[in-house]
Amino acid sequence: MSVASVEVNGVWKQFCLGKAHESLGDWVSGRIARLFGSARPAAPRERFWALRDITFSVDRGEAFGIIGPNGAGKSTMLKLLAGIFRADEGRMAVPGRLAALIEVGAGFHGDLTGRENVFLNGAILGMNRAEIKSKLDAIVAFAGIERFLDMPVKRYSSGMYARLGFSIAAHVDPNVLLVDEVLSVGDAVFRLRCMEKMRELICAGTTIIFVTHNLEQMQMICENALVLDAGAVVYRGASRDAIGHYLEAMTHAPTTLQTDVVSGAGADGEVVALKGLGFLDEQGRSVVTLASADAVRAQISFELRRPISQLVVELNMRASTHENVLSFNSGRDARHFEGRCGLQTVTLELPSLPVAGGQYFWNVRMWDAESGETILDTPLSFPVVVDDAGRATGRFVLEHTWSHSELHGPPSAKDRDVVMGSRAPAEGSRENMLLR
Amino acid sequence: MTAMTAPTGWSELSRYRQLLLSLTWRDLRVRYKQSVLGIAWAVLLPLSMMFVFTFVFTRAIDATAVLNIDMPYALFAYTGLVPWTFFSVSLGGCVNSLVSNRNLLTKVYFPREVFPLSSIGSALVDFMIAMSVLGALMVYFHWTGAWTCTIRLVWLMVPVVVAIQIMLTIGVGMLLAMGNLFYRDVRQIFGVSIQLMMFLSGVVVPVPNDGSMLAWVISLNPMVAIMAAYRDCLVFGRSPDPISLAYAATFAVVALIVGWVCFRRASFRFAEHV
Numbered sequence: 001m002s003v004a005s006v007e008v009n010g011v012w013k014q015f016c017l018g019k020a021h022e023s024l025g026d027w028v029s030g031r032i033a034r035l036f037g038s039a040r041p042a043a044p045r046e047r048f049w050a051l052r053d054i055t056f057s058v059d060r061g062e063a064f065g066i067i068g069p070n071g072a073g074k075s076t077m078l079k080l081l082a083g084i085f086r087a088d089e090g091r092m093a094v095p096g097r098l099a100a101l102i103e104v105g106a107g108f109h110g111d112l113t114g115r116e117n118v119f120l121n122g123a124i125l126g127m128n129r130a131e132i133k134s135k136l137d138a139i140v141a142f143a144g145i146e147r148f149l150d151m152p153v154k155r156y157s158s159g160m161y162a163r164l165g166f167s168i169a170a171h172v173d174p175n176v177l178l179v180d181e182v183l184s185v186g187d188a189v190f191r192l193r194c195m196e197k198m199r200e201l202i203c204a205g206t207t208i209i210f211v212t213h214n215l216e217q218m219q220m221i222c223e224n225a226l227v228l229d230a231g232a233v234v235y236r237g238a239s240r241d242a243i244g245h246y247l248e249a250m251t252h253a254p255t256t257l258q259t260d261v262v263s264g265a266g267a268d269g270e271v272v273a274l275k276g277l278g279f280l281d282e283q284g285r286s287v288v289t290l291a292s293a294d295a296v297r298a299q300i301s302f303e304l305r306r307p308i309s310q311l312v313v314e315l316n317m318r319a320s321t322h323e324n325v326l327s328f329n330s331g332r333d334a335r336h337f338e339g340r341c342g343l344q345t346v347t348l349e350l351p352s353l354p355v356a357g358g359q360y361f362w363n364v365r366m367w368d369a370e371s372g373e374t375i376l377d378t379p380l381s382f383p384v385v386v387d388d389a390g391r392a393t394g395r396f397v398l399e400h401t402w403s404h405s406e407l408h409g410p411p412s413a414k415d416r417d418v419v420m421g422s423r424a425p426a427e428g429s430r431e432n433m434l435l436r
Numbered sequence: 437m438t439a440m441t442a443p444t445g446w447s448e449l450s451r452y453r454q455l456l457l458s459l460t461w462r463d464l465r466v467r468y469k470q471s472v473l474g475i476a477w478a479v480l481l482p483l484s485m486m487f488v489f490t491f492v493f494t495r496a497i498d499a500t501a502v503l504n505i506d507m508p509y510a511l512f513a514y515t516g517l518v519p520w521t522f523f524s525v526s527l528g529g530c531v532n533s534l535v536s537n538r539n540l541l542t543k544v545y546f547p548r549e550v551f552p553l554s555s556i557g558s559a560l561v562d563f564m565i566a567m568s569v570l571g572a573l574m575v576y577f578h579w580t581g582a583w584t585c586t587i588r589l590v591w592l593m594v595p596v597v598v599a600i601q602i603m604l605t606i607g608v609g610m611l612l613a614m615g616n617l618f619y620r621d622v623r624q625i626f627g628v629s630i631q632l633m634m635f636l637s638g639v640v641v642p643v644p645n646d647g648s649m650l651a652w653v654i655s656l657n658p659m660v661a662i663m664a665a666y667r668d669c670l671v672f673g674r675s676p677d678p679i680s681l682a683y684a685a686t687f688a689v690v691a692l693i694v695g696w697v698c699f700r701r702a703s704f705r706f707a708e709h710v
Contacts, residue, residue, distance in 0.1 A: 015708070079707070083545035086704040098545075106543035109462055111469045116462075123458035124544055 005060040005207040006081065006176055011090030013051040013076055013231075050076045052232045054090070058224075060175075063198065063208040065218040065225035065239050067246045072228040074211045078102060078178045081209065096175030099125050103180070104165030110154030114145055117153050118168060125172045135171045142197070143167035163190055170197050177201060180211045195220060214320055215243050215358050219393075247289065247357065247385045271308070271375040272366055275301040275343070277382050290353055292388040292397050298348045300364055302376070310336040310369035313346045317384075318361045325355055325395065336369050354397045357388035456550045460557035463529070467558065478562035479569045482517040489513045489640045503641055507671055508577055515667050516639035518570060519598075522563035523605060523659065524630050529555025530609030531626050534617045538710045548703040549696070552613045556605055563598075570670065588673040597665045597676070600688045604658060607691030610699040617710055638663045658684040 051073045058064040066074045079085045081092065082100035107124045108117045118139055122132035140146055143163040145156075153161060169177070179198070198208055198221055212218050218225060218239060225242035227235040227249060235245035280297045281287045290296055298315060312331035316324045328348055330337065337346060361383050366376040388397050468474040490510045493499045505512050533551035534541060541548070616622040635641060637659035644651040654660060661684035665676035 079542075084542060084707045100544060102543045103539075107540045109466060111466050112462065116465065120458050120462055123455040124540065124546065126452075126455075126546070128454045 005062070005095065006058040006064075006209065007091075007093040008054055008056050008077075008081070009091045011051060011054045011077075011080060011087045011092060012049060013073075013080060013085060014047050014088050015050050016047050050231050051080070051087075051228075054226075054228075054233055056226050056233070056236055058207055058209060060207055061202055061205040062224065063202050063210060063222045065222035065242065066209065066211045066228060067213070067215065067218060067225060067242060068228035068234070069249055071230070072249070073231040074228055075102070075180055077228070078180050078209065078211055081176075082178055094176055097126060097172070098176045098178070099169050099172040099174035100178040101166065101169040101180065102178065104162045104169075105153075106165075108153050108161070108165065111152055113152055114140075114149045114156070114164060117164070121165070121168045122172070125169060125174075127172055139164075139167045139171045142170070142193070159187060159190065166194055166197075170194075170201065173204075174206060176207045176209065178209050178211075181213065191217075213359070215246065216320075219243070243357065244387075247359075247387055271305050271368070273303045273305070274364060274376060274378060275303060277301075277362055277364060279384070289385045289387050292353045292355055292357065292386050294353075295349070295351050296353055298350070298362075299345055300348075301343065301345045302366075303343050304339045304341050307341055308339045308368050308370075308375070311339045312336060312367040312369045314365040314367075315348055316363040316365070317355070318363055319395075320359060320361070322361075325360065326353075331367065331369060353386060354399075355386055355388070356393065356395050356397060357386050360384050360386060452546050452550060455546055456554055456557065459550055459554035460561070463554055463558035464561055475562075475565065478565040481562075482514060482521045482566050483569070485517050485521070486510055486514045489517075493640070505642060507667075511573065511577055511671060512667070513640050514570060514573055515671055516663055518563065518566045519601060519663065519666050520634060520637065520639040520659075521566065522559050523601065524634070525562065526556040526559040526605045527609050527612060527626065527630065529559060530605075531612045531616045531623050533609075534613045534706060534710060535620075541710050542707045548706055549610070549699065552609045552699075553606065556602065556609060560602070574671075590669050590673055590675055593669045593676065594666070597662060597669065597681070600658075600681070600685045601662050603692045604662070604684070604688035607688065607693070607695030610695035614699050614702055614706075617706055633657070633659065636660075655680070658687040 054073075054077060056064075066077060068074055076085065078100065079102065080087050081094055082098065082102065083094075084100075084102075105117075105121070107121050109120065112120065115136070118136060119129065119132050122135075123129075127135075140149055143160070143166075145160050145164055148156065148160065153164070156164070177198075195217065198210075202208060202221070208221070210218060210222055222239045224237060225235075225239040226233060227242050227245040229249035234249055235242055276299075278299045278301075279287050279290060280299060282295050282297075284297075287296070300313065300315070304311075312329065314327065314329040314331070316328075317326040319325050330346070337344075364376060364378045364382075365374065367373065368375055464475075468477065471477065473480060487510075490513055493503065493513075494509050500509055503509075530552040533555045534548070537551050541551075612622060612626060616626075636643065636654055637657055643654050643660050661677070661680035665681050665684070668674050668676040
């Protein structure tokens with residue numbers, strides 16, 4: 001029997017576009033103009049609904065994920081739950097002590113020491129002094145900053161800062177913990193410890209509402225999830241199925257591939273200006289979501305400002321953790337391109353993209369092989385969504401076959417022919433691609 | 437399911453008393469961190485102002501006869517400057533309190549009143565320290581024969597006067613904090629007005645008391661009565677004028693209620709507008 005802990009019922013939230021408020025000067029001159037009857041009717045302020053009719057409930061001791069593209073209203077939802085914003089319509093119930101971790105270390109003061117900030121931040125999150133005192137050791141130990149406790153936090157590394165911030169919030173013992181994309185900071189070890197700590201809190205009965213772009217993390221701890229897109233609920237239910245809906249939403253979100261290709265011009269080098277990175281399917285149509293089973297052609301277009309006789313192009317596909325999942329380097333494949341001044345296109349053909357579904361980022365690099373000079377390394381990474389039709393939970397999708405046969409008589413090691421692993425058929429093209 | 441009720445002022449605020457103390461302490465700590473003299477500035481600030489005004493009005497130009505002050509000018513100035521510094525530093529802190537805590541305002545929820553209140557709280561600590569030095573100053577004047585005073589029962593009135601001043605400060609401070617959040621012009625206007633008000637409140641020069649129209653208008657300023665009450669209690673050892681003090685008290689209570697109610701009603705919009 002589960003008890004609903006957080007209830008959100010038909011919540012709407014509206015924001016004004018444009019200037020939040022006029023200056024006093026505008027206001028006075030507007031009043032004077034109106035006094036003399038010369039005022040133009042005030043232009044109706046443009047408004048938009050940041051959240052539209054959101055309903056969900058989270059049980060006590062449950063972890064609940066909220067995912068969606070940028071601008072979907074995830075953070076607004078958390079701020080409404082935290083009481084920072086007030087909903088225009090609808091009702092919410094958040095019983096008990098609530099700790100909102102919308103930003104790690106919000107409220108830290110750089111001039112104060114770590115110890116002083118623990119007390120200050122603890123009070124901000126609603127703990128009293130005695131409580132903080134009793135938990136100080138645990139907080140400091142978890143953050144791993146014992147040696148630096150009496151140093152002003154302005155001299156902390158950003159990792160230490162984030163660790164201390166998370167540690168304090170995790171030790172508040174809240175009934176409800178709101179976590180907004182804060183685990184993207186800190187190193188891998190710390191992220192793992194955060195996840196463990198969150199699991200521990202869940203076991204202790206804490207309700208966690210978790211906003212993230214990291215689908216893997218979300219799936220690791222959340223049973224249920226909400227997918228938001230442009231302020232509306234797209235999906236509400238098991239987190240496993242939420243990912244598909246999220247990917248769907250990503251394809252028409254304003255921040256996906258196509259717009260970023262255009263803004264790729266921002267990756268301007270002196271020698272080369274990247275014009276875009278596009279993906280085409282077998283029929284030559286531009287695609288936004290890449291299906292892991294299908295062939296795809298990646299097209300990089302760029303403008304060279306001086307001729308380069310031996311151009312090497314590298315395409316890296318990275319996970320959200322920035323680690324390379326796939327890397328294609330024309331130099332390693334002994335392909336150097338001869339580039340004259342002007343617009344150029346380099347195409348990479350892939351028979352399939354055998355990676356698990358999710359969000360990836362492309363990084364484009366170029367070298368002048370003659371001088372060994374790096375002429376392009378895109379600082380912004382083009383996001384791309386791969387859809388594996390729900391087949392994999394690991395990192396890769398490999399084609400595989402299962403078989404099963406009945407055993408007669410007592411089993412012997414020799415007879416055990418149940419296929420335990422899976423292996424890709426040695427299809428020429430696939431082998432080639434993986435070898436490269 | 438219960439609707440999330442708008443949290444109501446005082447009961448919620450008392451839950452956050454700890455936070456108020458922490459923020460007050462933070463303000464103090466930050467103000468005097470990396471400063472050699474530290475908390476001594478609480479005394480040095482009004483004291484050096486006292487020297488400045490004493491120099492101007494008794495040495496640079498001898499205005500003591502015109503000013504018609506019936507005590508050593510330095511004592512007059514210090515008894516004025518200490519409560520006035522409390523008032524102006526509090527309000528100066530309040531004006532910026534919401535805007536400078538934007539980071540907290542948009543990321544964590546707690547009653548927004550703690551921001552202006554902690555500004556006032558940290559100024560109050562300075563005020564108490566500076567007040568204790570006043571005692572020493574009076575002993576000095578007593579010793580030099582420039583002034584005689586004895587400890588009297590009427591000094592018990594001082595906390596009442598302080599309470600009136602605090603109520604007035606909270607009310608005005610909340611309006612200023614809120615006003616500056618929506619219109620940043622408020623801070624500029626405040627900077628000029630507080631300077632003007634110092635000369636219209638009997639802090640370093642007495643207010644005119646000749647029954648003229650101007651004198652009457654100036655006496656509407658509740659700080660005039662508050663300043664007079666401090667000097668009556670502390671320096672002259674006599675009860676302050678009950679009518680003018682009652683007027684200041686009424687003004688302060690009304691300001692407190694109006695300020696707090698407006699603040700509370702607008703507080704849910706702060707995070708969006710800051």
